[in-house]
Amino acid sequence: MRIFLILLVLCVFQSQAKPISYYFSPDIEFDQGISKPSDILGYEVGEWHVRHDQLVRYMTLLAEQSPRLSISTIGYSHERRPLLLLSATSAVQQQKLESIRQAHVARLTGEKIKAHTPNVIWMGYSVHGNESSGSNAALLVAYYLAAAKGEEVKHLLENNIILIDPAMNPDGLARFAHWANSHRGQVLSSDPAHREHVEGWPSARTNHYWFDLNRDWLLLQHPESRARVAQFHHWKPTVLTDFHEMGTNSSYFFQPGIPSRTHPITPDRNQSLTQKLAAYHAQILDSEQQLYFTQESFDDFYIGKGSTYPDVNGSVGILFEQASSRGHVQESINGDLHFYRTIKNQLLTSLSTFAGVTALKSELTAYQQAFFSQSAQLASKEKYHGYIVEKGLDAFRFEQFAELLQSHHISAYPLTKGFKTAGKEYQIGDLYIPLQQAQFRFIKAAFSTQTDFEDNTFYDVSGWTLPYAFDLDFSKISSSWGLKYSDTPWHKVPFEPISVQPDGVYAYAFEWHHYLAPKLANLLLAEGIKVRGALKSFTAQTQQGKHTFSAGSIVIPAGLQTSSNWVARLTELATNLEIPLFSIATGLTPQGIDLGSRLMSPLEQPHVLLVGGKGSSQYEVGELWYQLDRHLGLAPTIVEQHRLGKLDLTRYTHIILADGRYEQVDNQAKSAIYSWVKNGGVIWGQKRGAKWLVDQQLLKIETVSTKEMKALFKTDGLPYSEREALAAKQRIAGAIFQAQVDLSHPLAFGFEDATLPLFKNSTWVMKHSTKPFTNAVKYTSTPLLSGYADERNISQIAGSSALVATRYGKGAVVAMADNPVFRGYWYGSSRLLSNALFYANSI
Numbered sequence: 001m002r003i004f005l006i007l008l009v010l011c012v013f014q015s016q017a018k019p020i021s022y023y024f025s026p027d028i029e030f031d032q033g034i035s036k037p038s039d040i041l042g043y044e045v046g047e048w049h050v051r052h053d054q055l056v057r058y059m060t061l062l063a064e065q066s067p068r069l070s071i072s073t074i075g076y077s078h079e080r081r082p083l084l085l086l087s088a089t090s091a092v093q094q095q096k097l098e099s100i101r102q103a104h105v106a107r108l109t110g111e112k113i114k115a116h117t118p119n120v121i122w123m124g125y126s127v128h129g130n131e132s133s134g135s136n137a138a139l140l141v142a143y144y145l146a147a148a149k150g151e152e153v154k155h156l157l158e159n160n161i162i163l164i165d166p167a168m169n170p171d172g173l174a175r176f177a178h179w180a181n182s183h184r185g186q187v188l189s190s191d192p193a194h195r196e197h198v199e200g201w202p203s204a205r206t207n208h209y210w211f212d213l214n215r216d217w218l219l220l221q222h223p224e225s226r227a228r229v230a231q232f233h234h235w236k237p238t239v240l241t242d243f244h245e246m247g248t249n250s251s252y253f254f255q256p257g258i259p260s261r262t263h264p265i266t267p268d269r270n271q272s273l274t275q276k277l278a279a280y281h282a283q284i285l286d287s288e289q290q291l292y293f294t295q296e297s298f299d300d301f302y303i304g305k306g307s308t309y310p311d312v313n314g315s316v317g318i319l320f321e322q323a324s325s326r327g328h329v330q331e332s333i334n335g336d337l338h339f340y341r342t343i344k345n346q347l348l349t350s351l352s353t354f355a356g357v358t359a360l361k362s363e364l365t366a367y368q369q370a371f372f373s374q375s376a377q378l379a380s381k382e383k384y385h386g387y388i389v390e391k392g393l394d395a396f397r398f399e400q401f402a403e404l405l406q407s408h409h410i411s412a413y414p415l416t417k418g419f420k421t422a423g424k425e426y427q428i429g430d431l432y433i434p435l436q437q438a439q440f441r442f443i444k445a446a447f448s449t450q451t452d453f454e455d456n457t458f459y460d461v462s463g464w465t466l467p468y469a470f471d472l473d474f475s476k477i478s479s480s481w482g483l484k485y486s487d488t489p490w491h492k493v494p495f496e497p498i499s500v501q502p503d504g505v506y507a508y509a510f511e512w513h514h515y516l517a518p519k520l521a522n523l524l525l526a527e528g529i530k531v532r533g534a535l536k537s538f539t540a541q542t543q544q545g546k547h548t549f550s551a552g553s554i555v556i557p558a559g560l561q562t563s564s565n566w567v568a569r570l571t572e573l574a575t576n577l578e579i580p581l582f583s584i585a586t587g588l589t590p591q592g593i594d595l596g597s598r599l600m601s602p603l604e605q606p607h608v609l610l611v612g613g614k615g616s617s618q619y620e621v622g623e624l625w626y627q628l629d630r631h632l633g634l635a636p637t638i639v640e641q642h643r644l645g646k647l648d649l650t651r652y653t654h655i656i657l658a659d660g661r662y663e664q665v666d667n668q669a670k671s672a673i674y675s676w677v678k679n680g681g682v683i684w685g686q687k688r689g690a691k692w693l694v695d696q697q698l699l700k701i702e703t704v705s706t707k708e709m710k711a712l713f714k715t716d717g718l719p720y721s722e723r724e725a726l727a728a729k730q731r732i733a734g735a736i737f738q739a740q741v742d743l744s745h746p747l748a749f750g751f752e753d754a755t756l757p758l759f760k761n762s763t764w765v766m767k768h769s770t771k772p773f774t775n776a777v778k779y780t781s782t783p784l785l786s787g788y789a790d791e792r793n794i795s796q797i798a799g800s801s802a803l804v805a806t807r808y809g810k811g812a813v814v815a816m817a818d819n820p821v822f823r824g825y826w827y828g829s830s831r832l833l834s835n836a837l838f839y840a841n842s843i
């Protein structure tokens with residue numbers, strides 16, 4: 001009996017494990033000298049979710065064992081996990097990998113290369129950590145390439161360099177493996193309600209800071225994307241695959257996606273090649289009677305996604321979506337969906353990609369070469385020569401923008417002489433980006449200000465115009481007569497270390513318009529250095545000559561300091577952040593307020609409570625956390641809504657509410673928040689966080705609800721088939737709107753001009769406040785700058801408030817209709833948040 005029980009238990013346990021023979025055709029013979037995944041994992045693939053450290057160990061071992069594989073660490077995730085890139089090819093070609101790469105890239109730049117070069121295929125797995133069938137399948141893909149014998153694999157490896165990016169989001173993968181494995185019993189639960197299948201907050205889709213890395217290919221705010229895009233351009237793959245998962249009740253998707261939702265800059269040939277490759281995926285999934293679909297649900301529009309970025313960079317990007325078991329097994333309308341089945345499907349379409357790319361080799365190579373060789377001809381057909389982006393006063397923001405272009409292999413040239421055209425004057429150092437370069441199509445897509453679209457249904461944002469996000473003025477240049485620019489593209493000039501004379505100085509000062517000025521102020525305050533913020537502008541006689549400091553500039557009066565080494569710390573911190581320091585010898589100024597004025601406001605170090613957890617938008621809380629942590633040097637305390645009432649709020653200066661449903665904030669918390677604001681606290685709410693402030697009457701302003709916005713659209717007589725199109729018109733999936741800033745308002749300190757582009761993906765509207773001096777930022781009368789929004793929505797947003805700030809007792813309430821730190825790359829509007837941290841109490 002006992003033996004029988006043990007056997008039964010073993011059987012139940014064993015039934016979840018599929019041996020390696022489950023995954024591969026019995027015709028394939030494997031080299032016994034190469035370790036199978038289970039030799040290292042201690043279990044069969046799919047039995048547990050692979051941990052990232054196990055994956056690294058196995059891949060490293062394979063590369064040691066097989067002459068066909070090599071491995072490199074191309075970077076590290078935020079949590080310091082290695083980002084791996086394996087290359088697989090024949091043992092002979094492996095010996096001369098670098099010269100093959102060089103020949104491949106040289107051919108794309110128009111060089112005549114006689115030698116045969118293999119195609120480069122990039123296999124990217126599980127950029128969303130909780131879509132882990134991809135990374136688990138990568139173990140098998142690598143094993144196959146290292147160990148399979150026979151003509152087929154030989155032919156494959158001779159004709160291709162296969163790059164494997166086995167875990168595109170190691171921190172997310174690790175978070176999900178931990179979740180799924182720690183909820184796995186010996187007997188698996190397929191009940192969708194089981195905790196294993198219902199992730200906590202934050203989900204493991206995202207990276208360390210809860211960002212979606214599959215939106216970051218264009219924005220490059222994270223080390224994972226920066227490393228990947230650098231390698232992408234290093235290798236210029238012919239085809240790039242991107243393996244995902246979707247809802248459990250779905251089947252399998254592979255591109256082409258919805259034809260009308262392909263980015264217009266993508267050549268038609270790209271889509272027909274995608275279609276040709278699709279036949280190979282269909283064939284292999286047919287052979288196992290797996291359900292699948294194409295040309296539905298998924299689009300190919302936003303160029304910052306893994307399957308679209310390649311399309312505007314000369315490659316063919318392919319998206320795969322497998323129904324998710326989100327755990328080890330889950331019930332679905334198609335029966336129990338096992339993790340091992342999802343892994344097998346990702347393996348199958350990896351193999352069909354290999355077969356398709358090998359068979360279509362000459363077509364794909366010709367396509368990729370033509371993509372780049374056509375650039376010159378296409379650029380010459382345009383009615384303008386390029387763009388000039390103005391440098392402005394904030395060196396950091398400008399450099400971040402220029403570095404972003406550089407990372408995408410766009411050449412931008414600093415002007416060497418002032419230039420006047422079309423009534424505008426450009427300065428030395430402004431950037432000229434000529435269209436006439438290999439990245440022509442990418443430039444067009446990154447600078448696009450399109451507002452009219454063939455199809456208005458967007459799965460993601462429809463506007464992402466890069467200079468708008470950085471609040472940098474830019475224009476198309478249609479006459480280049482007299483334009484003089486550097487022969488070499490922009491590169492960062494090293495910052496000269498700051499040296500100041502410590503003697504005879506009355507005060508030091510730095511300007512607020514530098515992006516990192518709030519960070520410097522914060523770091524100084526954290527070290528006990530006393531800092532004053534100028535509420536009005538002043539001109540001072542400095543060591544560097546007479547200088548006008550605009551409102552918001554920071555003064556560090558020598559007479560107030562108590563620590564002995566404060567000058568050394570100040571110069572060290574300012575040097576690290578590359579912020580110029582001015583020394584001032586007297587408190588008396590020739591113009592504007594004097595240094596001892598009451599309008600030199602003592603600044604306080606912000607202590608931020610950031611509300612997160614269930615009910616709050618994981619992305620927005622992550623973006624706010626990232627902004628505070630990485631760009632301001634601040635550690636916010638992140639707290640779930642239901643814990644708010646139990647906290648001593650007096651230790652915080654600011655509470656931040658991201659978009660979210662604030663239903664769990666109980667009455668105890670509400671009354672604590674009221675008295676905390678009355679006593680001097682600053683509360684910031686954005687989108688539904690702002691709505692909560694209005695609902696709680698902390699802010700009195702008329703609003704237009706999303707429901708009222710929807711009602712602007714007549715639905716009478718619309719056929720059912722119009723349902724999706726109507727919903728698309730009613731929402732703003734993500735577009736850029738122009739706002740007007742009141743430059744004299746403390747929350748607008750540091751802005752150089754009154755126009756400010758804002759990112760909008762909400763239709764909740766704050767009407768123009770009738771209370772005087774509270775509309776710090778409002779939308780212009782014709783606000784849409786880039787992306788899609790319906791006229792009815794635009795007309796409601798025109799003239800409405802984007803940011804309202806008002807006093808409440810001794811404290812302040814700041815409400816913003818939008819998210820100023822969207823996806824971490826809105827370097828322009830993020831200043832509104834920084835200002836609220838230091839200047840909201842000065843309104």
Ligand SMILES: [Zn+2]
Pocket residue numbers: 128131214244245
């Ligand atoms: Zn995904």
